[in-house]
Amino acid sequence: NAGVTQTPKFRVLKTGQSMTLLCAQDMNHEYMYWYRQDPGMGLRLIHYSVGEGTTAKGEVPDGYNVSRLKKQNFLLGLESAAPSQTSVYFCASSSFTGWGNQPQHFGDGTRLSIL
Amino acid sequence: AQKITQTQPGMFVQEKEAVTLDCTYDTSDQSYGLFWYKQPSSGEMIFLIYQGSYDEQNATEGRYSLNFQKARKSANLVISASQLGDSAMYFCAMREGRMDSSYKLIFGSGTRLLVRP
Secondary structure (H helix, E strand, O other), X not given: OOOEEEEOXXXXXXXXXXXXXXXXXXXXXXEEEEEEEOOOOOEEEEEEEXXXXXXXXXXXXXXXXXXXXXXXXXXXXXXXXXXXXXXXXEEEEEOOOOOOOOOOEEOOOEEEEEO | OOEEEOOXXXXXXEOOOOEEEOOEEEOXXXXXXXXXXXXXXXXXXXXXXXXXXXXXXXXXXXXXXXXXEOOOOEEEEEEOOOOHHHOEEEEEEEXXXXXXXXXXXXXXXXXXXXXXX
């Protein structure tokens, strides 16, 4: 049971380069999220999706783009990487219930360094 | 604005003792949910326990329980009989109200717990 899989696990980029982080979930979840975690801080929401073909901005969306062409995949793109985007990135997914009591299930994270 | 506050950056507890990790929240919504996650040094986020704002009973999951005091807007995590494997970062998170059906989570800054043998 894979759950939420993030690729790659580590990446080093130079300033100005672009890259895409891939998140895949096999739980048939409707909702998917991208967070970033910086030292000494909790997770902050970058973008999220409530269904295939839909995306929305979170708390810190600048410099990132996302796409959800398939229900099981949620891609996070950095168009022109900046040192301030050095962080650990987490993808999460959750199912929909009217009560909202379903937890988000997280991937293992991607450690990204921008030089 | 909704906010989660964890005022204890770090805590120590002796093995086999109980420990309480504090979490206070601020929201104007009547419907909300509170989650606790554990992040070991390996980095993954592990869901521990959930409390809904309308739940009358405090949530429990094995050695984890949630001391939910709605009037005080606190949702403290209690870990009983601490084990060495409980050493980790612990995050409190709040799901935004039902008016926003995206079920986004707002996280606190975390508490690092170290269990002493």
